[in-house]
Structure formats: C-alpha cells, structure tokens
Amino acid sequence: MVNKIETKLLHVDKNVEDNKSCVHIVDAARLIRAGEVVAFPTETVYGLGANALSDEAVGKIYQAKGRPSDNPLIVHIGEMSQLALVARDVSDDAQRLIDAFWPGPLTLILPSTSAVAKLVTAGLPTVGVRMPDHPVALELIRQANVPIAAPSANLSGRPSPTSAEHVRKDLAGKIAAILDGGQTGVGVESTVIDMTVYPALILRPGGVTYEQIKSVLGQVEMDPAFLVDAETSPRSPGMKYAHYAPKGELWLVSGETAAVRRKMEELLLQAKRSGLRTGVLATAESASLWSGKPFVDAVLPCGSSSDLAAVARDLYATLRAFDDLQIQFIVSETFPRTDMGLAVMNRLEKAAAGRILSV
Ligand code: AMP
Numbered sequence: 001m002v003n004k005i006e007t008k009l010l011h012v013d014k015n016v017e018d019n020k021s022c023v024h025i026v027d028a029a030r031l032i033r034a035g036e037v038v039a040f041p042t043e044t045v046y047g048l049g050a051n052a053l054s055d056e057a058v059g060k061i062y063q064a065k066g067r068p069s070d071n072p073l074i075v076h077i078g079e080m081s082q083l084a085l086v087a088r089d090v091s092d093d094a095q096r097l098i099d100a101f102w103p104g105p106l107t108l109i110l111p112s113t114s115a116v117a118k119l120v121t122a123g124l125p126t127v128g129v130r131m132p133d134h135p136v137a138l139e140l141i142r143q144a145n146v147p148i149a150a151p152s153a154n155l156s157g158r159p160s161p162t163s164a165e166h167v168r169k170d171l172a173g174k175i176a177a178i179l180d181g182g183q184t185g186v187g188v189e190s191t192v193i194d195m196t197v198y199p200a201l202i203l204r205p206g207g208v209t210y211e212q213i214k215s216v217l218g219q220v221e222m223d224p225a226f227l228v229d230a231e232t233s234p235r236s237p238g239m240k241y242a243h244y245a246p247k248g249e250l251w252l253v254s255g256e257t258a259a260v261r262r263k264m265e266e267l268l269l270q271a272k273r274s275g276l277r278t279g280v281l282a283t284a285e286s287a288s289l290w291s292g293k294p295f296v297d298a299v300l301p302c303g304s305s306s307d308l309a310a311v312a313r314d315l316y317a318t319l320r321a322f323d324d325l326q327i328q329f330i331v332s333e334t335f336p337r338t339d340m341g342l343a344v345m346n347r348l349e350k351a352a353a354g355r356i357l358s359v
Pocket residue numbers: 071072073074109121124126127128150151152189192203204235236237238239
C-alpha cells in the first residue's frame with residue numbers, strides 16, 4: 001500500500017512569462033530535481049514526469065500509475081542540446097523528422113545512452129525521445145535542467161488525461177504536484193516511430209500523421225501490430241496492454257451508414273433490456289439522431305465526422321464522461337483511418353478491447 005501524499009495543485013498560464021505561472025513552474029521543477037513526480041500539460045495529453053536520469057525517481061511513476069515495469073517511458077527534452085545526453089546515432093532521417101516536427105507530437109526511438117535510467121527504457125537498448133510543443137512543458141524541463149521521463153498521467157488502463165481534473169481524479173494523493181495549464185490541444189498521444197530500423201516503422205499512430213511523415217521521409221511503414229489486438233509479440237511494449245478504456249463496455253460498429261445505425265440501435269435495445277445504462281459516442285452530425293430515444297441514457301458528441309482532429313481532441317474526455325454518468329454499455333461508429341483518424345481508431349479499438357462488429 002502506497003502512503004497518501006499531499007498533491008499540490010499549481011495553476012499556470014500558457015503565457016509562462018506571467019509571474020505567478022513562473023513561480024509555480026519553479027516549484028514543480030524543484031520537485032522534479034528532488035526526485036518527485038509531477039503531472040504537467042503537453043500539447044498531446046497530460047504527462048506524469050520525473051527525472052529521466054534517476055531510477056529512484058522514475059520508479060515512482062510506475063508506482064503511481066500502476067504501470068507494468070516492462071512498458072518503457074518517453075523522455076521529454078526541453079532543448080536540442082539534451083538529445084545527446086539520452087540518445088546516440090541520430091541518423092539523417094531522424095534529423096529530418098526532428099527538423100520537420102519538433103517541438104511536436106512525434107517520439108523517435110533511438111539507441112539509448114547509459115545516462116538514461118534503466119527503468120525508463122525497461123531494459124531495452126533504445127529510448128523514445130521527443131520535444132513537446134507546449135510552453136509550460138518546455139519551461140518545466142528547462143528549469144529542472146534534466147530530461148523528464150513522462151508517460152500519460154492516468155492510472156494504467158484508463159483513458160489518458162486531457163485536463164488537470166482528469167489527472168486529479170486518477171492520481172491525487174499519489175503524486176507531488178499537478179501543473180494545471182488547462183485543456184491539452186491534440187488530445188491523443190504522440191506518434192511513436194522506430195528509427196533504428198529501415199524503413200522507419202510507426203509503432204503507434206498519434207499527433208503527427210503517417211501522411212506527414214511520408215511526405216518527409218518518402219518511405220515509412222506501419223507496424224501491423226497496432227492495427228488491433230495482434231497476438232504477435234508487440235515491438236512497442238505498450239501495445240500489448242488494454243488501454244484507454246472507459247468503465248462501461250464499448251462496442252464499435254463499422255460499415256455502411258444506415259446498416260451501422262440499425263446495428264447500433266439493436267445493440268442498445270438489447271443492452272437496455274438487460275437493465276444496463278446505455279450511451280452513444282456520437283458526432284456533431286449524428287447526435288440528434290440518438291438524443292431523446294428511450295433506450296439511450298447518454299448521447300455524447302465527440303468532434304465531427306468531417307473533422308477527425310476534433311474527434312481526437314474530444315475522445316478521452318468523452319470516454320471519461322461516460323464513466324461520470326455511470327454508463328455501462330457504449331456504442332460508437334468508426335472513423336476513416338486517414339490523417340488523425342488512424343490514431344483515433346487505434347485508441348477506440350484498444351478501448352473496445354476487440355468488441356468490433358462489421359455490418
Ligand atoms: P505513454 O507514455 O503512456 O504514452 O506510452 C509510451 C509509448 O511509447 C508506449 O507505447 C511504449 O511502449 C512506447 N515506447 C517507449 N519507449 C520505447 C522504446 N524504447 N521502444 C519501443 N517503444 C517504446
């Protein structure tokens with residue numbers, strides 16, 4: 001049993017020049033340097049950070065999240081000079097991606113240096129590194145003056161946090177502080193790309209799209225393992241765990257629009273008859289079709305089917321909102337696997353844990 005600690009809630013403005021924000025970032029940086037764990041906003045989701053060079057500090061991340069220790073963490077750097085501290089052999093292709101997308105939601109898998117804490121890489125010879133595109137995150141890393149290892153700041157298995165309130169609900173009493181910088185932007189995690197193989201291999205789709213990477217590298221592949229519950233041994237250890245799941249059972253229905261809606265209605269009626277509280281993960285376009293129906297307890301709009309980036313932005317908050325409403329059975333349509341749709345579908349498929357119907 002972990003002892004409860006007091007979690008400081010520190011409000012910060014994106015304008016880090018602001019005096020009060022600065023004081024709070026100084027405070028959080030001091031905690032990082034003292035080997036404590038601090039949640040902070042990034043442009044993707046909230047991260048749970050600790051000194052990436054200290055096994056003792058990084059151990060507290062795994063403990064707070066309940067994360068399996070064979071699932072490595074991403075190292076966040078605040079300036080380019082920190083890259084050489086954690087990674088070796090940056091290839092020309094890796095440098096091209098850095099030039100094109102950093103700071104931003106792209107994590108490069110590179111050969112690790114011995115300075116990186118063993119717990120960060122889960123014993124692998126490689127390390128995942130990125131420079132986040134968020135003024136608070138960058139200022140925190142700069143002030144801490146060490147690279148910060150940070151997974152998403154949720155309890156392992158839960159939807160990732162896109163607000164400080166999500167972090168508080170999962171981790172209050174378990175971590176030293178939460179820097180509250182408001183809602184995050186992209187809404188899903190960074191893209192993870194393995195640069196130690198040729199062609200480069202996308203291990204996890206995320207905030208930088210396959211299309212964008214292809215336009216820079218010319219050639220890039222996608223790991224078939226992330227296209228759902230592949231039984232094969234996953235290359236990115238994080239891929240084998242159930243993730244992002246709401247407490248209710250999520251079902252995805254794909255196919256032609258009218259057939260999908262019929263199937264969704266059938267599933268909802270069935271669930272309602274068995275006494276469950278039901279919900280629909282809808283879009284701006286489909287929400288009105290479901291609201292007011294006696295067999296649906298909650299219709300939550302999540303972005304728009306014509307704007308996949310908006311679906312990504314709202315996705316985790318929507319999954320968490322079903323929990324707040326005690327919804328036990330959720331159905332969702334699927335989205336095209338292009339641009340941000342690839343990351344959205346990857347997260348939805350994991351949250352649905354294989355409950356996917358094609359009609
Ligand atoms: P999270 O920080 O919770 O978003 O998860 C980080 C993701 O990056 C997980 O899917 C990890 O498995 C993956 N990752 C981190 N480091 C490595 C690495 N060295 N090799 C492969 N995947 C990695």
